[in-house]
Amino acid sequence: MDSTAFTDALIRERRTKRAFFLDRPVPQDTVQQILSVARFAPSSSNTQPWRTYVVSGAARERITTAAVDAFRAGPDRLAHEYPFFPDPLHAPYAERFTAFRGQLGDAQGVHRSDKAGRMRDVERQFLFFDAPVGLIFTMCKRLEWASFICYGCFLQNVMLAARARGLDTCPQQIWSLQSAVLRPALGIPDDQMVVAGMSLGYADNSRPENNMQLRKLALDEFATFVDA
Numbered sequence: 001m002d003s004t005a006f007t008d009a010l011i012r013e014r015r016t017k018r019a020f021f022l023d024r025p026v027p028q029d030t031v032q033q034i035l036s037v038a039r040f041a042p043s044s045s046n047t048q049p050w051r052t053y054v055v056s057g058a059a060r061e062r063i064t065t066a067a068v069d070a071f072r073a074g075p076d077r078l079a080h081e082y083p084f085f086p087d088p089l090h091a092p093y094a095e096r097f098t099a100f101r102g103q104l105g106d107a108q109g110v111h112r113s114d115k116a117g118r119m120r121d122v123e124r125q126f127l128f129f130d131a132p133v134g135l136i137f138t139m140c141k142r143l144e145w146a147s148f149i150c151y152g153c154f155l156q157n158v159m160l161a162a163r164a165r166g167l168d169t170c171p172q173q174i175w176s177l178q179s180a181v182l183r184p185a186l187g188i189p190d191d192q193m194v195v196a197g198m199s200l201g202y203a204d205n206s207r208p209e210n211n212m213q214l215r216k217l218a219l220d221e222f223a224t225f226v227d228a
């Protein structure tokens, strides 16, 4: 395969996975390789706002248990460190959001009205969907919007480098709701915010939620070519 075909396939084949094999460990050396190449991401004036905590083994167990406990104790008390979406979300994003949530619920076999089932699914987020490695990403709170763009470039690099090694990922901004658990557990300094988490492992592709066909915008729905 030439490098264009390989790169295109890598980008297309990176899909968010939400079920992993807990008993298939990811060697720490592999995680080091992934982060070592991801650090070549572009960033505004080379400011490189990323900081990553790699959580596995007993630390993963401790953090997932504490995060699930915090969620059960009061889902409404989990505080946003930065806004996710405007409320209410408007067209066309609201329709896309609702279509995605419906597809995910159908794949997981959880109906919208099944509150307990939906709670269980959120708990799986805080278990890293059984992935053996969890990544927690933080950024200095004093940085601005531009640094979030840089962070997105870095996160995509992590996900593609993982895929190139036969691994899969779920990027999870939901982990930013768990800063009260993560901050003391990982020693995250007060001037850092939790931007996101990420599940990293070998995906269980027999699961319907790992085989969703999501509609992606066609080229003419988002690109305008101006040539005169």
Ligand SMILES: Cc1cc2nc3c(=O)[nH]c(=O)nc-3n(C[C@H](O)[C@H](O)[C@H](O)COP(=O)(O)O)c2cc1C
Binding pocket: 014, 015, 016, 017, 018, 100, 125, 170, 171, 172, 173, 174, 175, 196, 214
């Ligand atoms: C910044 C960001 C945050 C996300 N946060 C979550 C999350 O908290 N939980 C989750 O299950 N998926 C999360 N996702 C995954 C998206 O739902 C997913 O990328 C989207 O539905 C498109 O699917 P695809 O990645 O398979 O193309 C996030 C994705 C991005 C880029």
